[in-house]
Amino acid sequence: MKKILSFDVGGTKIAYAVVDELGQFVGEVNKTPTPKSAEEIRLFFQNTIRQYYDKIDGVAFSTAGAVNAEGTRIISFTGNLPVGYNQTDFLSLTDKPVVVENDANSAGWAEYALGAAQGCQNAVILTIGTGVGAGIIVNGRLLKGKSGAAGEMHFPIDSGHKRRCQGCGMWDCFESFASGTGLGKFAAEILGDGATGYNVISGKQQGEPKCEQAFNLWQDYLIKGIITLGNIFDPEAVVLSGSLGALVEYAKVEAAVNADILTPALKLYPARFANDAGLIGAALLACKKLSETV
């Protein structure tokens, strides 16, 4: 049974664990605050790999940033990680096989291989946290595009010059509305300055009309984006992951999407794997690569 040391690298913390080829954890999932410099991150990777070296067949990284089509390096900025992290030479960290994949793609692959989208040859997995990431499965393979950067959820979805996205610089893209950041803006607009997405969520649970209004505005943009992806990909399933993915009104959103798409009805599911999806998905991709190159 192949075993992979898998890292999930985010701006605040790095999670890591050994994952076997069935997607099961061997031992605990460990977490550490993300070191403050790219060099410290590199040393942390090296030390941790050394510690597990004898027990593993390869190393996987689920990371912020777009990853090249070969799965070896980051090709974009990685905003909330230390300067220079996106230049990390992952292959030089160890002589074991290494696979690098974007975190939303890793999470998407976990849901496709073992989770809510299992058995679907065409699926869209959205990770909705501070931003919106997508892992898209076409004909049983990850959609990567020419460079690896496919699946950017920055498509225009409004025209009112309402929001300029800090991620892409455009006005009114999907992510600027349907992300956690987007929910926070609805909070400020409707509840007043200083209100946050957390206020909306807790107020909605207590039946506060203004919080319901803000939540519904946010969810309506999510619906618009899922219609776009439904019409373009005709997927069996759309899976919602991430902290906000868990709070979506599934039956209502699925019905609204299916009322408007031209393609046959799709299924909307909550993700099976919560925070561990990146660790598991990257490890499974590494196992796949190992078995293809043997």
Next chain:
Amino acid sequence: MKKILSFDVGGTKIAYAVVDELGQFVGEVNKTPTPKSAEEIRLFFQNTIRQYYDKIDGVAFSTAGAVNAEGTRIISFTGNLPVGYNQTDFLSLTDKPVVVENDANSAGWAEYALGAAQGCQNAVILTIGTGVGAGIIVNGRLLKGKSGAAGEMHFPIDSGHKRRCQGCGMWDCFESFASGTGLGKFAAEILGDGATGYNVISGKQQGEPKCEQAFNLWQDYLIKGIITLGNIFDPEAVVLSGSLGALVEYAKVEAAVNADILTPALKLYPARFANDAGLIGAALLACKKLSETV
């Protein structure tokens, strides 16, 4: 050398020709007005196939409507064709191998296999006529989705409740702006009732400011949609086909798209094949299927 009798079925006319496995016409491209009933269309297919029977290895149909993933039948409405046409049992027309594909997918395949997108593993080919159709290539294969209906260009792109699309019923979808129908609406809005897209095109060629304004509004929505498709697919190339595809300002649109997409720059090309793309693409798909099943 395999030879395919290929039909391109539209609301006004049916084109047909024998095409070899290199995409070359063997003899002329013939055209006939589309018969007025589904039964007459079926008889026309049968008679024509009988006429060519001894010289061909298979039959291909490039048709309006979404086609199932197996390439055997239509699974959607086909608005401007006679009632019942979409129920046509293509496989029963002949004992030769038959392949059916959507016309925009067929045109996309022709551009991918032999045209402007040759050598691209990821490409988006938009056919812009009365509506907007897409043939999308992912990892060297047509994007079909779970049912075959993938690639619908009906995604919301505005929010002003400006236009309700007659194709999908939604407000403000891409096709309602970027199609020939969409250009016609800009014409009426800016030049006055009764003005058409043709007025815009001829007036623009003469430097009429209002016609340039209408054309630019139309082209700006086209740019928005290509940004969406660029960010989602990270394609090497976007190819524009169809009567309006030929009139786009390529350098300007390519620069505007590449200024806003997050993925690495894409190339924008005019289609190589004009009206024959459907005939050629469907024939090549039939040849591919023949060689896979032998």
